[in-house]
Structure formats: structure tokens, C-alpha cells
Amino acid sequence: MKRVGKPVFFIVALLILVFTYVSLFGVHGQNGDNTITYIKGASDIRWGIDINGGVEATFSPDTEGVKATEDQLNSARAIIELRMVNQNITDYELYVDYNQDHIIVRFPWKNDETSFDPESAIEELSATAMLTFREGNEYATQETDADGNPVYKTPTGTTADSVILEGSDVTSAEAQMYQDPTTGTTQYEVTLQLSEDGAQKFADATERLQGQIISIWMDDTMISAPTVNSVISDDRCSITGDFTAAEASDLANKINAGALPFKLVTTNFSTVSPTLGASALSAMELAGIIGFILVCLIMLIVYRLPGFVAIIALLGQIALCFAAVSGFFPFINSFTMTLPGIAGIILSIGMGVDANVITSTRIKEEINSDKTLDGAIQKGFANSFWAIFDGNITTMMVALILMMVFGPTNILSWIFGASTTGSVYSFGYTLLVGNIGNFIMGVGASRLMLKSVSGFKCFRNKWLYGGAAK
Incomplete structure (x- = not known):
């Protein structure tokens, strides 16, 4: 030996x-x-609901009598889930009731919680998501999500100072499938429909930033960083990349969530008693x-x-x-x-x-x-x-x-x-x-x-x- x-x-x-x-x-x-x-x-x-208790809340779109579409509810669900995943809260339950326009979420208390105030606990989840398109992709911190993927947070430098588009400039986002003319393979992309004002701002930006990156941010988290391939002079553009169908759909939902025409309001909330x-x-x-x-x-x-x-x-x-x-x-x-x-x-x-x-x-x-x-x-x-x-x-x-x-x-x-x-x-x-x-x-x-x-x-x-x- x-x-x-x-x-x-x-x-x-x-x-x-x-x-x-x-x-x-x-x-x-x-x-x-x-x-x-x-x-x-x-x-x-951070202990789960089954040990430490938590919060149950029901969100509804503030549409004043106008029924939300299924796509809009899915987009709202996507942004709530994004925020919980970014906080690494894996023990959550999230449902959508399309008939009643309700989004129901259950998540655990923070481990150091002392006030056990459900209103403050859901505030960061129910706040209106802020979608921005920014020049470059400079960021302050990098974390890892629950699936091991990098998450870039907090824009800095030129990226923090130069906002090209906001959520209100995007009318809709949709995941689509197309045939790659070079390889003949099926690819997935996200197409954006811009407002008239948004189209003009985006045309000016893409002309100035050809070959450079325009990053997309949800609140302070970067969700995509595509490169400008050409000047986009009309009100439609597409984001391409090595997307799977699920990834393209997920990105479209997140963009739509930042461009919702309504904000989420809390219909009711309560605390959940721990099982143990x-x-x-x-x-x-x-x-x-x-x-x-x-x-x-x-x-x-x-x-x-x-x-x-x-x-x-x-x-x-x-x-x-x-x-x-x-x-x-x-x-x-x-x-x-x-x-x-x-x-x-x-x-x-x-x-x-x-x-x-x-x-x-x-x-x-x-x-x-x-x-x-x-x-x-x-x-x-x-x-x-x-x-x-x-x-x-x-x-x-x-x-x-x-x-x-x-x-x-x-x-x-x-x-x-x-x-x-x-x-x-x-x-x-x-x-x-x-x-x-x-x-x-x-x-x-x-x-x-x-x-x-x-x-x-x-x-x-x-x-x-x-x-x-x-």
C-alpha cells in the first residue's frame, strides 16, 4: 500500500x-x-411552507370589468414565477384560474421573518414588472438559478443609463417557428410587435448599434441579450438564437408580462399555518x-x-x-x-x-x-x-x-x-x-x-x- x-x-x-x-x-x-x-x-x-408556514395570495388583473385573455394571464404567471425563482424559492405553488381571472400563489415565509405580514410579503411579487430594452449588456452581479443557469442582475454603466424601449413600447411578443434557409432545420424565434413610437425609437437604436448588443431586462434581471444584425425600420422585429420551443415561449411570456396593459391587484391574502x-x-x-x-x-x-x-x-x-x-x-x-x-x-x-x-x-x-x-x-x-x-x-x-x-x-x-x-x-x-x-x-x-x-x-x-x- x-x-x-x-x-x-x-x-x-x-x-x-x-x-x-x-x-x-x-x-x-x-x-x-x-x-x-x-x-x-x-x-x-429558508424553510418551506410545510415547516415554517407561508403566504397564500390571489391576484387579479386590474382591468375594470374587461376580461383578461389567456395569454395575458400566462404572462402574469410567468413574471411571478420568474421573481420567485430569482429569489430561489423552490417550494411554491402557482395556479391560474382562467375562468375567474385569478392567479393563486403559495410561498414560504423568509427564515428571518418576524412580522409575518402577508401584505409586505406579496408586495414584491405583485408589483408591476418593469420591462426595458437597454444598450449593451453590462451587469453588476452574476448568480445561478435552481437549474444551474447563470442569472445576470443589476444593469451598470452604459446599460444602466441607456434605455431604448420600455414595456409600453411593445404591443405583443409571440414565439414562432421558422425554417432555417441555410440548414433547412426548424428553428424557433420570438417576434415582437412594437407601437408606433416604439418602432421609431427602435429603428434609431438599431441603426446606431449594428453588430452590438441590445439587452432585455425584467426589473433588474437580464432575460435576453440579442445582437443587432440589421436596421429594423418597421414595427416588427424578431429575436433569434438557439432556442427550444419552451425557451422561446418562456421569453415571449416574460416580455408580454412586462407589457401588460393592466397591473395585478391582490384580491385576498392569508397566512398558511405550518404543518409541523x-x-x-x-x-x-x-x-x-x-x-x-x-x-x-x-x-x-x-x-x-x-x-x-x-x-x-x-x-x-x-x-x-x-x-x-x-x-x-x-x-x-x-x-x-x-x-x-x-x-x-x-x-x-x-x-x-x-x-x-x-x-x-x-x-x-x-x-x-x-x-x-x-x-x-x-x-x-x-x-x-x-x-x-x-x-x-x-x-x-x-x-x-x-x-x-x-x-x-x-x-x-x-x-x-x-x-x-x-x-x-x-x-x-x-x-x-x-x-x-x-x-x-x-x-x-x-x-x-x-x-x-x-x-x-x-x-x-x-x-x-x-x-x-x-
């Missing part, structure tokens, strides 16, 4: 313990009476701590030194799960934690325990067959790897399928309905992260630590690895 340096155990163990502490408690500072969060911890997790409540969540936390302690004791009693190393690796896996949910990593946004999400973490931790049990058992079997300690550790790692790999890879594939099918934007939402979207996605996400953590901690870190600690003379006794006492 290729030896690993003795200090490696202490370095890896210390890094895991520090990471566990920071991911659970975060890093906060104080500026006068204000608390500044430098690194988010478990306390920054704070006391039940505390009970779950207590049960989790007790369960983890029992697992640690069993690992120590049955597997001894490999069990101790496995406990440190499990701490790292748990910390990684919380970090991926809370917003600990700047490149991974926080999102709503639901009961199915907690179930995903628990299941992945169970698989982490299983991975360490398989490895420890294989090492114990090799020692009992009179292998040398180094040979037993090496053979135990080799014999256990593919069993762990197969189990985790198949689970990760299922988690990915759940995320793709039940994610905030997907091709099968219309079949399964909005009520299942966020909760199932949350389960798939935490299960995926937990299994990735199992590979990093249970397969990578634990093996490094065990190979390192076995180099110490005081830890060369085979009994410490499950062998018979001598």
Missing part, C-alpha cells in the same frame, strides 16, 4: 471540523446594531442528534478506528449538505428546505454510513484472513469501492431525474402540476448533494485519513481495525 504522510490525518480532520462548524453556524460580524453575514450557516436556511410548526422541527433536530450519536457509538464499538474515521467523514458530509442549501458557497444560491429535502439529507447520510460500513467490513475480513495491516487496508478499499460506486451512482441518477422532471422549469410540469414541483425538486437536490458528499468524504477523505493514521506505530495494532485481540 502506498503510504500517506502522517500529518495528512490531522490536516484533513481539522479542515472537516472547521468546515462543519462554519457551515452550521456561519460567520457573522457586527456593524453597530446591524448584523453582517459574511458566510451563511444553517440558521440562514417550530416545536415539531425542534423535535426532528433532537431526533437527528440522538440518531447520529447512536450511529457514532455503533461505529466505534463495531469498527473501532475505521469507525472513528468514518464519524469525521460523516460530519463533513452533513456539513456539505447544509452548506449547499444555506447559500454557504457563493456560486450556489440558497433555496427553500422542505420536509422532502430533509428526507433527502437523511437518506444520503444513511448511504454514507453504508459506504463506511462496507469499507470497514472489507478491511476486517482481510485482517481476519491473515493479511498484513497495510495489505488489508489496501485490499479492503479496492474490494469495497465498486459496491459503493454502484449504489451511489444509481441514486444520483434518480436524484438528477427528479430534479429535471420536477424542477421549477421543466417539460413535464404541466402533467404533474405545480403543487409537486418544489418539494420533489428539493428531495432530489439534497439527495444528489448528499451522495456527492459521500464520494468526497466517505470515499476520498476517510480513506486518506485511515491510510495516514495507520502509519503511526501506536495505531498499528490489528485489533483497532477489527482483528482479534492479541
Whole structure:
């Protein structure tokens, strides 16, 4: 067996313990009476409706007796969904009642909510969307949405100062299909109908900005950044690109939402009581701590030194799960934690325990067959790897399928309905992260630590690895 340096155990163990502490408690500072969060911890997790309660609101178009069209309602729905997804609220329910001109939405409270005021909670969702066409595509911040796509926010520089069109200049937007004259393939585009004033402004802009970008913004979020190919002198233009049918339709809905001839008003709203409540969540936390302690004791009693190393690796896996949910990593946004999400973490931790049990058992079997300690550790790692790999890879594939099918934007939402979207996605996400953590901690870190600690003379006794006492 290729030896690993003795200090490696202490370095890896210390890094895991520090990471566990920071991911659970975060890093906060104080500026006068204000608390500044430098690194988010478990306390920054946003809990779902089923744990922390939330808000239910019904929106209606302010059309003064004129019935809204189905396209207009779909556009309004698209902008409300866009705002929730941009806030990484995955545990939401969103419905459209076309007969009554109602849009019904349920979403969880913010985790640090103290006033529990439904009016202020829905204000940012019901505010009229501001659609703008701007010169260039300069932005201040970049985030990642729930599907892993980049989201560019807050226009800066020339883009912030130069507004070419506003929502009122766009009469309508429609997704259309056309035949590419070069390749003969079917492509999708978004066609815009401009008002008379908007057509004149757009003609002047496209003449000035040929070969340059005119970006499209919804509030402070960039939703598209097409390049001007030619001067557009009439009241119709098209946005082309490598669109799928769903992407073209989604962009058209968002543009229409910013050009709605009405604003949304709140017909009624109410708070939603949590299914479990704070006391039940505390009970779950207590049960989790007790369960983890029992697992640690069993690992120590049955597997001894490999069990101790496995406990440190499990701490790292748990910390990684919380970090991926809370917003600990700047490149991974926080999102709503639901009961199915907690179930995903628990299941992945169970698989982490299983991975360490398989490895420890294989090492114990090799020692009992009179292998040398180094040979037993090496053979135990080799014999256990593919069993762990197969189990985790198949689970990760299922988690990915759940995320793709039940994610905030997907091709099968219309079949399964909005009520299942966020909760199932949350389960798939935490299960995926937990299994990735199992590979990093249970397969990578634990093996490094065990190979390192076995180099110490005081830890060369085979009994410490499950062998018979001598």
C-alpha cells in the first residue's frame, strides 16, 4: 500500500471540523446594531411552507370589468414565477384560474421573518414588472438559478443609463417557428410587435448599434441579450438564437408580462399555518442528534478506528449538505428546505454510513484472513469501492431525474402540476448533494485519513481495525 504522510490525518480532520462548524453556524460580524453575514450557516436556511408556514395570495388583473385573455394571464404567471425563482424559492405553488381571472400563489415565509405580514410579503411579487430594452449588456452581479443557469442582475454603466424601449413600447411578443434557409432545420424565434413610437425609437437604436448588443431586462434581471444584425425600420422585429420551443415561449411570456396593459391587484391574502410548526422541527433536530450519536457509538464499538474515521467523514458530509442549501458557497444560491429535502439529507447520510460500513467490513475480513495491516487496508478499499460506486451512482441518477422532471422549469410540469414541483425538486437536490458528499468524504477523505493514521506505530495494532485481540 502506498503510504500517506502522517500529518495528512490531522490536516484533513481539522479542515472537516472547521468546515462543519462554519457551515452550521456561519460567520457573522457586527456593524453597530446591524448584523453582517459574511458566510451563511444553517440558521440562514429558508424553510418551506410545510415547516415554517407561508403566504397564500390571489391576484387579479386590474382591468375594470374587461376580461383578461389567456395569454395575458400566462404572462402574469410567468413574471411571478420568474421573481420567485430569482429569489430561489423552490417550494411554491402557482395556479391560474382562467375562468375567474385569478392567479393563486403559495410561498414560504423568509427564515428571518418576524412580522409575518402577508401584505409586505406579496408586495414584491405583485408589483408591476418593469420591462426595458437597454444598450449593451453590462451587469453588476452574476448568480445561478435552481437549474444551474447563470442569472445576470443589476444593469451598470452604459446599460444602466441607456434605455431604448420600455414595456409600453411593445404591443405583443409571440414565439414562432421558422425554417432555417441555410440548414433547412426548424428553428424557433420570438417576434415582437412594437407601437408606433416604439418602432421609431427602435429603428434609431438599431441603426446606431449594428453588430452590438441590445439587452432585455425584467426589473433588474437580464432575460435576453440579442445582437443587432440589421436596421429594423418597421414595427416588427424578431429575436433569434438557439432556442427550444419552451425557451422561446418562456421569453415571449416574460416580455408580454412586462407589457401588460393592466397591473395585478391582490384580491385576498392569508397566512398558511405550518404543518409541523417550530416545536415539531425542534423535535426532528433532537431526533437527528440522538440518531447520529447512536450511529457514532455503533461505529466505534463495531469498527473501532475505521469507525472513528468514518464519524469525521460523516460530519463533513452533513456539513456539505447544509452548506449547499444555506447559500454557504457563493456560486450556489440558497433555496427553500422542505420536509422532502430533509428526507433527502437523511437518506444520503444513511448511504454514507453504508459506504463506511462496507469499507470497514472489507478491511476486517482481510485482517481476519491473515493479511498484513497495510495489505488489508489496501485490499479492503479496492474490494469495497465498486459496491459503493454502484449504489451511489444509481441514486444520483434518480436524484438528477427528479430534479429535471420536477424542477421549477421543466417539460413535464404541466402533467404533474405545480403543487409537486418544489418539494420533489428539493428531495432530489439534497439527495444528489448528499451522495456527492459521500464520494468526497466517505470515499476520498476517510480513506486518506485511515491510510495516514495507520502509519503511526501506536495505531498499528490489528485489533483497532477489527482483528482479534492479541
